[in-house]
Amino acid sequence: MEITYVNHSIGNRFNDLIEINENLLKYPNLHDAVLSHELSHSDNAFSFKDLKIDLNKSVNSWDMLKFMIKYPKSFYQLLPIYYSRKHGFVYDINLILIYFVTICFFSLVYFLAISL
Numbered sequence: 020m021e022i023t024y025v026n027h028s029i030g031n032r033f034n035d036l037i038e039i040n041e042n043l044l045k046y047p048n049l050h051d052a053v054l055s056h057e058l059s060h061s062d063n064a065f066s067f068k069d070l071k072i073d074l075n076k077s078v079n080s081w082d083m084l085k086f087m088i089k090y091p092k093s094f095y096q097l098l099p100i101y102y103s104r105k106h107g108f109v110y111d112i113n114l115i116l117i118y119f120v121t122i123c124f125f126s127l128v129y130f131l132a133i134s135l
């Protein structure tokens with residue numbers, strides 16, 4: 020497993036390569052949590068185990084939010100699909116699924132609310 024540091028996102032895994040935001044090096048607790056999160060992922064395109072890992076809060080959300088506000092390029096992590104010169108089009112199936120379920124849920128609540 021190779022680990023490289025980049026100036027955007029938080030942490031991403033590409034088969035045997037893990038990219039981590041270089042600014043996380045200043046926050047060892049967050050860095051280690053992100054690294055162990057990425058290491059726990061499998062290399063499958065999709066698996067419920069990976070989805071569970073992404074839904075599980077293995078990283079302190081409040082500390083992560085503070086980090087993201089300080090380093091706005093880390094918000095790239097929330098894009099379900101993005102383009103990078105190095106990797107081409109990258110999409111995060113778990114994120115797409117989480118957004119899809121969230122949108123469905125709020126649509127359902129909205130339609131129930133207006134039909135009352």
Ligand SMILES: [Zn+2]
Pocket residue numbers: 056057060072073
């Ligand atoms: Zn993940």
